[in-house]
Amino acid sequence: MSRKCPISGKGPMSGNARSHSVLATRRRWNVNLQKYKININGKMVEVRMSARAYRSLNKSVKAASKDAKAA
Secondary structure (H helix, E strand, O other): OOOOOOOOOOOOEEEEEEOOOOOEEEEEEOOOEEEEEEEEOOEEEEEEEEHHHHHHHHHHHHHHHHHHHHO
């Protein structure tokens, strides 16, 4: 499984880890991927996405339902 979010397209970043003596060793920052169950076309599907993408998705769903209630 790739360490990439299918919703936002975010992938791992690389850089240097710095020790107290300022030595540099290569390291990798992975995306915070979580498993979420979301409703797609009336079916619950388990999707592996980043926590940030889930929050953004949640905000848009809440805004859409709020607009639907107001109309």
